[in-house]
Amino acid sequence: AQKVTQAQTEISVVEKEDVTLDCVYETRDTTYYLFWYKQPPSGELVFLIRRNSFDEQNEISGRYSWNFQKSTSSFNFTITASQVVDSAVYFCALRDSNYQLIWGAGTKLIIKP
Amino acid sequence: DAGVIQSPRHEVTEMGQEVTLRCKPISGHDYLFWYRQTMMRGLELLIYFNNNVPIDDSGMPEDRFSAKMPNASFSTLKIQPSEPRDSAVYFCASSAAGGSNEQFFGPGTRLTVL
Numbered sequence: 001a002q003k004v005t006q007a008q009t010e011i012s013v014v015e016k017e018d019v020t021l022d023c024v025y026e027t028r029d030t031t032y033y034l035f036w037y038k039q040p041p042s043g044e045l046v047f048l049i050r051r052n053s054f055d056e057q058n059e060i061s062g063r064y065s066w067n068f069q070k071s072t073s074s075f076n077f078t079i080t081a082s083q084v085v086d087s088a089v090y091f092c093a094l095r096d097s098n099y100q101l102i103w104g105a106g107t108k109l110i111i112k113p
Numbered sequence: 114d115a116g117v118i119q120s121p122r123h124e125v126t127e128m129g130q131e132v133t134l135r136c137k138p139i140s141g142h143d144y145l146f147w148y149r150q151t152m153m154r155g156l157e158l159l160i161y162f163n164n165n166v167p168i169d170d171s172g173m174p175e176d177r178f179s180a181k182m183p184n185a186s187f188s189t190l191k192i193q194p195s196e197p198r199d200s201a202v203y204f205c206a207s208s209a210a211g212g213s214n215e216q217f218f219g220p221g222t223r224l225t226v227l
Contacts (some may be wrong), residue, residue: 027190035143035215037218043202043221043223044218044220044221045206045218047215047216047218050214050215071194072183088159091156095187096170099144099157099161099163100161100169101158101216103155103156105155106155111115
């Protein structure tokens, strides 16, 4: 069965702290794709990153970084030096062989000034 | 470039009324997806199209829901008759050919059925 687990329902940190959002997935497919999306309080869903199963290189984009480890079926997301504008709900998703996205429940991130 | 466009942004209606949500995907995208988001159930895929053809509608809750895509630049999601439990945010998303491509979401339609 395809499944995405985001065990952290809500995380609260003080601005400038680093924070890691966990994502664990289950799939039987050998080829698959993982995604992270951000949903700020305004409600839109913003694409952040895509990673395919053959590429385990970590990705860094500014203050954002992603750690993909097939051995532990994890695709974790770290924000360095968090800012208030990072406050949002973050979703991890897995694309299955039917082109559908299997979504995690989301992690609500609160950055306090 | 214009992103995915949805209308209306907000809709308030009374139980039993027909509701039509509209979506214009990103030009050149071959896949179109309709999602529903609620606090209780999170994000649910309702239906998706490839090249205007419905591929999987197994997520459509019941016969009151229907979706069409008459051409590559327009899709509708209709609820008839609407019920209070249909209250949710409905998102439309599109992606380029090839399932590996990321989906880009519209701003959503917040539907309230009284």
